[in-house]
Each structure stands twice: as C-alpha cells, then as structure tokens.
Amino acid sequence: MIVLASKSASRRAMLEAAGVAFEAQAANVDERAIEAGMEGARPDQVALALAEAKALAIPADERLVLGSDSLVVVENRRFDKPENREEAAEHLRFFSGKAMQLHSAAALARGGEIVWRHPAVAMLFTRELSEDFITAYLDAEWPAVAGCVGVFRIEAMGVQLFERIEGDQFTVLGMPLLPVLGALRDHGELPS
Numbered sequence: 001m002i003v004l005a006s007k008s009a010s011r012r013a014m015l016e017a018a019g020v021a022f023e024a025q026a027a028n029v030d031e032r033a034i035e036a037g038m039e040g041a042r043p044d045q046v047a048l049a050l051a052e053a054k055a056l057a058i059p060a061d062e063r064l065v066l067g068s069d070s071l072v073v074v075e076n077r078r079f080d081k082p083e084n085r086e087e088a089a090e091h092l093r094f095f096s097g098k099a100m101q102l103h104s105a106a107a108l109a110r111g112g113e114i115v116w117r118h119p120a121v122a123m124l125f126t127r128e129l130s131e132d133f134i135t136a137y138l139d140a141e142w143p144a145v146a147g148c149v150g151v152f153r154i155e156a157m158g159v160q161l162f163e164r165i166e167g168d169q170f171t172v173l174g175m176p177l178l179p180v181l182g183a184l185r186d187h188g189e190l191p192s
C-alpha cells in the first residue's frame with residue numbers, strides 16, 4: 001500500500017476511482033517558503049519541487065510515498081489557492097479572456113529518496129467573464145473552490161469558465177494520474 005502525502009480530496013478521489021490502495025496523510029510542508037527560495041524558477045520546476053517536498057515529508061520506512069502539487073500561471077503570474085472570496089473574484093477577473101497554464105506535478109519517494117518525478121501541464125482558455133457571472137459563480141461555488149488552484153472544479157460549475165481545454169483531464173484535476181499509475185506498475189504496486 002502506498003502513502004498519498006496529501007489532504008487533497010481531488011487527489012484522493014482519483015486514486016480511489018483508479019483502484020489504487022493507499023493511505024492518505026497530509027504533508028506538513030511550508031510551500032510558500034519553498035516557492036520563495038525558487039525565485040526565477042520555471043513553474044514546472046516549482047510544482048515538481050513542491051511535489052517532491054510533500055513526498056519526502058512523510059517518513060514511511062520502505063513504503064512508496066506519492067506527493068503532488070498544482071499551480072496556475074496566467075500571463076507569467078503564478079496563482080495559488082485563493083485566501084478568501086474577494087481574492088477568488090480578483091483571480092477570476094484577471095483570468096477572464098486569458099490562457100491559463102495549469103501545472104500538476106507528481107513525485108514518488110522511498111526511504112527518504114525521490115525515486116520518480118513527473119511534471120505535466122494543461123492549457124485552459126478562459127472566456128470573457130462578466131461581473132454578474134463571477135458573482136453568480138462564486139455564490140454557487142464558494143467555498144467549495146477555496147481549496148482549488150485556479151478557483152474552479154472542472155467536474156462542477158468550473159467548466160463554465162472555459163472555451164477550450166488542451167491537455168490531460170487528470171492534470172486539470174490536480175495530478176498527472178496516468179504517469180503515476182505507470183510508475184506504480186514499474187515499482188510493483190499495481191499489476192502490469
């Protein structure tokens with residue numbers, strides 16, 4: 001059984017649906033401090049570093065530990081999860097009409113060493129969002145989207161934000177599940 005170093009409902013749901021046996025434990029990682037130390041790094045490098053830090057944060061003897069991280073970049077600005085509804089509205093106003101990169105990275109650790117890592121990115125093209133829409137959207141989706149980078153749940157009303165999406169659906173949901181499953185097979189955690 002692997003350890004999922006995450007409090008993310010979306011990541012737990014993906015592994016459950018895929019039939020992966022796991023135990024979830026939140027990873028105590030100071031994401032802001034790690035990001036602060038990575039000035040000038042590319043977003044895929046930041047997401048990977050955070051995924052690795054989470055995977056390394058759980059002491060699990062010889063069990064595989066899976067860490068994952070997602071972040072959004074719009075016009076070279078990086079966005080984390082919104083702190084409050086006002087910030088969520090600000091994020092949506094900025095995203096309106098723009099292309100959004102959603103980086104989701106994953107890493108596996110065993111015995112305190114990273115044994116596998118994988119960055120992934122999806123492109124989501126946000127339509128022009130009216131103020132009325134943003135208000136109605138947050139009336140319906142706040143605080144459910146407080147834990148979601150990009151202020152959306154694609155499987156819920158978040159889909160109304162976009163005109164087009166390019167990339168893997170799992171990357172959008174917060175973890176590159178297909179490469180994770182391949183790595184779990186390679187490490188004997190899933191039947192090939």
Ligand SMILES: Nc1nc2c(ncn2[C@H]2C[C@H](O)[C@@H](COP(=O)(O)OP(=O)(O)OP(=O)(O)O)O2)c(=O)[nH]1
Nearest residue numbers: 006007008010069070147148149153154172173174
């Ligand atoms: N349900 C749902 N969640 C999403 C979607 N897109 C992103 N997310 C979630 C997945 C993650 O929980 C969150 C990204 O934030 P983080 O990578 O910082 O993870 P989080 O702090 O939630 O948990 P963790 O750090 O893994 O303990 O956004 C989506 O379309 N639907």
